[in-house]
Amino acid sequence: MSSATPLLEVENLEVNFAIKKGLMQRTVGVVRAVNGVSFKIPRGTSFGLVGESGCGKTTVARAVLQLVEASAGTIRFDGQDIAKMDAPALKKFRSRVQAVFQDPFSSLNPRMSTGRIISEPLRVHRLKPESEIKAEVTRLLDICGLPARFADLYPHEMSGGQRQRVGIARALAMNPELIVCDEAVSALDVSIQAQIINLLEDLQKELGLTYLFIGHDLSVVRHICDQVGVMYLGRMAEAAPSDPLFAKPRHPYTQALIDAVPNPDPDYEQGREIVPLEGEVPSPANPPSGCFFHPRCPLVTDRCRSEVPPLDPVEPGHLAACWETGITVPSA
Ligand SMILES: Nc1ncnc2c1ncn2[C@@H]1O[C@H](COP(=O)(O)OP(=O)(O)OP(=O)(O)O)[C@@H](O)[C@H]1O
Ligand SMILES: [Mg+2]
Known part of the structure; x- marks a missing residue:
């Protein structure tokens, strides 16, 4: 596919659990x-998914990785609908997309040495002859520091x-194009987090990788991602390039998430009126009517209680689903 085709394109994805x-x-x-x-990730860029616990971030990742079936919608990888791939295309897809999860202790087999953990995919997929595996493991360890x-x-x-x-290193063994990082640095100490983030960024530059990066730490996501999607209760509340999203959020939920993060500047914190995000996320088994965020929203109006706001552009490339702040601009 041409480089103009997004590497990953998710359209109207729905995942229901009985x-x-x-x-x-x-x-x-x-x-x-x-x-x-819905979202698109151009090749070589990073897309971040944020939102409170239970809003569906991991489920989106699992649907992309084909670990859970989509109930509706389309996931296209390099222009190809993954639900329509034949067996050889699917096998190829499974090597082109890899995942890094939050807790490597539970995702790495405790009985295997690092060498075996990293070389297993090389052997299973016959990517390297046995004679070259040791050198390849050394190379992969080296590029991961x-x-x-x-x-x-x-x-x-x-x-x-x-x-x-x-x-x-194990994910890289497959020579992937897309890496799904689900809370990949969340369990680590801050200084270690920074090292792993630097590694991910260096690898992205050197290998042209594309990331779907899921995290709850907004400063990490802001740092690493070109575009960010804010999810609330299974829906996208706002999606935009990182800078405008954090500098001028248009959805009250995004604003509340940003407000909840303490600012490192004490002068700023002193004069700041913090509006806490009240209440809990309702159950996705029994969501509110209209805009799902309305019971917690400071700007709620009658319309919000009855009608679902569409995810429309408020600026070119900046989408928000809000009746109050989502002033639609004419599309270019
Ligand atoms: N296999 C499953 N069966 C039933 N419900 C599920 C299943 N997996 C997830 N859910 C539910 O789907 C919703 C979304 O869960 P998901 O794990 O995607 O959220 P998340 O945004 O990744 O949360 P967190 O930040 O805690 O990781 C939750 O209400 C969760 O309980
Ligand atoms: Mg999760």
């Missing part, structure tokens, strides 16, 4: 975990940051 109860496992309801989400002797260590012998480097 709620089952009792011995007979009768379906008693449905959780609409992802409720019509670990010395060759780490090949003999087991996950429990490494620190959290080192384990995450191994998780990244």
Whole structure:
């Protein structure tokens, strides 16, 4: 596909989970975990997904990785609908898209040495002859900032940051184009986080990688991502390039998330009136009517209680789903 085709294109994605109860496992309801989400990630760029716990970020990632079935909508990778791929295309897709998760301790097999963890995909997919595997493992460790002797260590012998480097090396073994990072640095200490973020950025530049980056730390997402989508209860509340999104958020929910982050400047903090985000995220099994955010929104009006606001442009490339702030600009 041409470089103008986004590497990943998600359109009106819906993922529903049945709620089952009792011995007979009768379906008693449905959780609409992802409720019509769309975004595009151009090749070589990073797209961030943020939002409170339970808003559907991981479910979007799992649908992209084909670990969960989409109930509706389309996911196109390099222009190809992944639901329509034949077996060879699917096999190729599974190597072109890799994932790095939050807790490398649970995603790395504790009984395998680092060398085996990293070389397993090379062997399974026959990417390298046996004679070249050792050198390839050394190369992958090296580009992830670990010395060759780490090949003999087991996950429990490494620190959290080192384990995450191994998780990244294992993902890179497949020579992927898209890496889905689901809270990949969230469990790490701040100084270690910064090192892993630098590594991800260096790898992106050197290898031309594309990232779907999920995180709850807005400053991390702002730093690493070109575009950001803010999810609330399975829907996209706002989506825009990072700078305008953080400098001039247009959805009250985005504003509330930004307000919740303390500013490092004490002068700023002193005079600041913090409007806390009140209440909890409602259950996606029983969402509110109209705009899902309306019960917690400071700008709520009658219309918000009854009508779902569309995700429309407020500036070119800046989308927001809000009746009050989402003043639609004529499309160019
Ligand atoms: N397999 C499943 N079966 C039933 N419900 C599920 C399943 N997976 C997720 N959910 C529900 O879907 C909703 C979205 O969950 P998801 O894990 O995608 O949220 P998240 O944004 O990643 O949250 P967090 O920030 O805590 O990781 C939640 O209400 C969750 O309970
Ligand atoms: Mg999650």
